[in-house]
Amino acid sequence: DGGITQSPKYLFRKEGQNVTLSCEQNLNHDAMYWYRQDPGQGLRLIYYSQIVNDFQKGDIAEGYSVSREKKESFPLTVTSAQKNPTAFYLCASSMTGTDTQYFGPGTRLTVL
Amino acid sequence: AQSVSQHNHHVILSEAASLELGCNYSYGGTVNLFWYVQYPGQHLQLLLKYFSGDPLVKGIKGFEAEFIKSKFSFNLRKPSVQWSDTAEYFCAVSAPGGYNKLIFGAGTRLAVHP
Numbered sequence: 001d002g003g004i005t006q007s008p009k010y011l012f013r014k015e016g017q018n019v020t021l022s023c024e025q026n027l028n029h030d031a032m033y034w035y036r037q038d039p040g041q042g043l044r045l046i047y048y049s050q051i052v053n054d055f056q057k058g059d060i061a062e063g064y065s066v067s068r069e070k071k072e073s074f075p076l077t078v079t080s081a082q083k084n085p086t087a088f089y090l091c092a093s094s095m096t097g098t099d100t101q102y103f104g105p106g107t108r109l110t111v112l
Numbered sequence: 113a114q115s116v117s118q119h120n121h122h123v124i125l126s127e128a129a130s131l132e133l134g135c136n137y138s139y140g141g142t143v144n145l146f147w148y149v150q151y152p153g154q155h156l157q158l159l160l161k162y163f164s165g166d167p168l169v170k171g172i173k174g175f176e177a178e179f180i181k182s183k184f185s186f187n188l189r190k191p192s193v194q195w196s197d198t199a200e201y202f203c204a205v206s207a208p209g210g211y212n213k214l215i216f217g218a219g220t221r222l223a224v225h226p
Contacts, residue, residue, distance in 0.1 A: 035216075040121065042202060042216040043156075058213070090156060099144045099163075099206040101214060103156040 003027065004104035006091050011109045013078075013085075021076045021107045023091030030096040032074035036060060037088040037106070046089075049074055050096070078109060086111045114139045116205050118217035125193050125224050133188040133220050135177075135203035145186040146204040146214065147177055156202070162186065173197070198224045 004025045013019045025032065031050050035043040045058030049068040063082025068074055074093075078085045088108050092101040119134035137143060147159040160171025167179040177188045186203060203217040 033213075040218055042116075042118075042218040043204075043214075044216075045213060048213065092156075099146070099214065100158060100161060102158075103148075105155050 004091060004093055004102060006089075006104040006107050008107060009105065011107055013109070013111055015111055016080045018077055018079050019109065021078065021089055021091075021109070023074045023076065023104060024072055025074075025091075025093045025102075025104075026072060027093055027102065028071075029093035029102075030071065031094045032068070033092040033094075033101060034058075034064070034066065034074070034076045035090045035092065037090055043090060046076065085109060114205060114207065114215045116203055116215050116217035118201075118203055118220050120220045121218065123220055123222045125222070127195055127224055127226055128192050129224075131188070131190040131193045131197070131222070133201055133203075133222070135186045135188065135217060136184050137186070137203075137205045137215075138184065139205065139207055141207060144206045145177075145179060146206075147171065147175070147186075147188050148202045148204060148216075149199050150202070150219075151199045159188070159201070193222075193224050195224050195226050198222060 007022045033048040034046040037043050044060050047066040049055035065077045090106045091104040094101045115138045117136045145162040149159045150156045160169050162169045162179045170176045175190050200219045200221045202219045204214040206214050
């Protein structure tokens with residue numbers, strides 16, 4: 001069953017802690033993306049990666065980091081430098097050369 | 113910089129009413145346009161897309177959208193909504209050569225009452 005999986009579904013962390021969100025896809029897509037969704041603001045791009053071992057900052061990359069060591073995986077780390085990390089995080093992927101993105105179910109992060 | 117504006121943040125309709133959700137974008141060149149939908153508790157999924165050709169695009173579940181280049185608009189329509197259309201709707205735009213990045217609008221939350 002092809003698709004994008006994100007784990008965990010809900011995540012709680014204390015202030016000052018780093019936390020890593022998982023994103024895996026078995027669609028054989030080259031490109032992967034991380035978005036943050038806040039009420040009334042739509043989706044904002046954090047990082048994206050077109051190929052393995054390469055990634056670029058999106059519009060709101062400060063306080064976040066990513067890696068792309070495997071085609072299937074694009075984990076996002078929310079660092080303690082992120083001032084307002086409580087949000088819903090969505091991962092997406094797409095085939096090279098196309099704009100149509102497919103989304104995972106999301107991870108809701110709450111900082112206590 | 114590109115931006116997308118969705119005029120209505122919340123829309124409340126009764127079943128069988130007609131729906132039109134506005135979307136305007138700011139970019140002077142060729143664009144690709146999308147509508148995504150997020151049903152309660154479900155993944156964000158593609159409703160329809162426009163790349164080129166016929167400016168009237170038909171999507172899933174009876175939705176359609178019309179691209180009007182002169183107005184920089186891509187409004188979503190449905191002649192008769194159902195309770196199951198209750199969801200949040202997002203308009204998005206990408207520009208060729210932009211590494212397939214999508215710029216999303218703020219979203220419109222639609223509630224359909226039986």
